[in-house]
């Protein structure tokens with residue numbers, strides 16, 4: 001396989017992953033126990049400190065990829081802003097845009113870089129769940145720490 005072919009196969013895999021994620025909103029939501037809102041924005045369920053599957057998955061994904069910069073429980077670090085605050089301001093589309101494309105702060109120091117995760121299947125295929133988790137945190141519905149999964 002040439003490098004080019006390998007790249008194309010990789011992109012195809014990522015793309016099909018992203019598409020099946022989008023198409024599967026119904027079934028995934030049913031399985032997650034937290035339906036998407038009427039506008040297609042993912043929602044979460046928190047009941048007695050227990051969360052739906054999707055939100056729990058988001059908790060796990062966040063703490064495997066994002067927490068190194070954004071801190072445990074999304075509470076921020078010296079590297080990156082607290083997403084518990086950001087998600088009060090950013091809507092779902094803005095959230096996806098930043099995570100997929102990344103962003104470079106052009107401010108005084110200009111040294112803070114949010115990497116692009118658009119080609120990382122560990123992130124792209126779980127964007128909705130990461131959003132669910134962060135939104136639950138931002139809304140104050142979910143305290144820090146490892147949540148329990150509803151029904152399990």
Ligand code: HEC
Pocket residue numbers: 062065066067068069070079080081083086090095098099103104105106112113114115117123130
């Ligand atoms: C290498 C460090 C690093 C990692 C890993 C990282 N980020 Fe970031 N992120 C940043 C920095 C730095 C910023 C601020 C960039 C700026 O202001 O230009 C940022 C900004 C953001 C923003 C916009 C915040 C706002 O207030 O506008 C979102 C949303 C975000 N990151 C989500 C994520 C998610 C989700 C993950 C995991 C998939 C992640 N980040 C992983 C460093 C990181």
